[in-house]
Amino acid sequence: MCRFLISVALGSLAAFFILVMLLPARQACAGAWYSTEPPSRQTPLPDYSTVREPPAPAPIVTPAQISIPALKPANPRPVPESGTIVIDGGDNMGGSIKAHEAQVRAAIARGQSVVLDDAIWSAATLWLMVPADKICATDRAILGFHWMTNMLTHAPMKDETARVFKLYPAHVQAAITRKGGLGPEDIRIKATDLVRRCEP
Numbered sequence: 058m059c060r061f062l063i064s065v066a067l068g069s070l071a072a073f074f075i076l077v078m079l080l081p082a083r084q085a086c087a088g089a090w091y092s093t094e095p096p097s098r099q100t101p102l103p104d105y106s107t108v109r110e111p112p113a114p115a116p117i118v119t120p121a122q123i124s125i126p127a128l129k130p131a132n133p134r135p136v137p138e139s140g141t142i143v144i145d146g147g148d149n150m151g152g153s154i155k156a157h158e159a160q161v162r163a164a165i166a167r168g169q170s171v172v173l174d175d176a177i178w179s180a181a182t183l184w185l186m187v188p189a190d191k192i193c194a195t196d197r198a199i200l201g202f203h204w205m206t207n208m209l210t211h212a213p214m215k216d217e218t219a220r221v222f223k224l225y226p227a228h229v230q231a232a233i234t235r236k237g238g239l240g241p242e243d244i245r246i247k248a249t250d251l252v253r254r255c256e257p
Contacts, residue, residue, distance in 0.1 A: 132156045133181065138163075141170045144177055144184050145198075151179025154205060154221060161186050172255055173198040173248045180205075183221070185229050185251065193255035198248030204239040213241070 132153055136142045142164055157180040164171065164187065171187045173194035178201035184192070185200075205217040218239050222230060229251055236244045 133160050136160060136164065137169075138167065139169070141172060143172045143174055144181065145173075145175035146177070151181060154180045154183075154217065157181060157183045158186075158224070165191075173200075173252065175199075176201065177248070178243075179203065180221075183224060185225055189226075189252065192252050194248035194252045195255055196249060200246045200248050200251065202233055202239055202244040202246070204241060 133156055136144075161183050169191070171184055171192045173184065173192065175195075175197055176199050177184070182200050182202055205214045205221055206212060207214055222233070222239055225233070232246055232251060233239060233244060236246070
């Protein structure tokens with residue numbers, strides 16, 4: 058009986074010591090779930106009222122709202138209103154057909170002589186409209202012919218090409234036709250093959 062009582066006493070004592078040792082660990086675990094500090098010492102929550110709102114999306118622009126500036130055809134270089142006109146490279150590489158045609162017709166009306174020199178392309182070849190006795194070419198003058206195109210879309214303009222072709226003298230039309238006619242590829246012809254060579 059005494060041994061039984063002693064065993065119970067020792068067991069109770071051992072349980073007491075185990076409980077005393079586990080108590081701090083239990084308090085530590087409990088601290089992870091709640092804070093015993095007053096509200097003034099707790100970490101404040103972030104102030105979401107200061108968070109910036111995302112920027113508004115950019116408005117959608119439709120193709121109809123996009124304005125494309127109109128391209129103005131290049132005008133020919135001004136020529137003197139008296140004396141001989143020398144047509145060479147530089148600004149005489151094409152451009153506005155109507156502007157070139159008007160310039161040529163004005164020179165013809167004034168009876169001016171024309172010298173073709175260096176590279177002369179596209180609408181600038183309308184100087185071939187000048188009468189044969191009023192025009193000559195140097196040995197380095199090269200003429201470039203091709204069909205007429207829209208300055209903005211680069212699409213071929215068949216009606217305007219046909220009109221320009223008829224403005225050339227008959228022998229120029231024949232030379233262009235022998236080379237396949239006006240098309241997208243340049244036709245290059247030596248100017249002295251179409252007009253007389255200038256006297257030195």
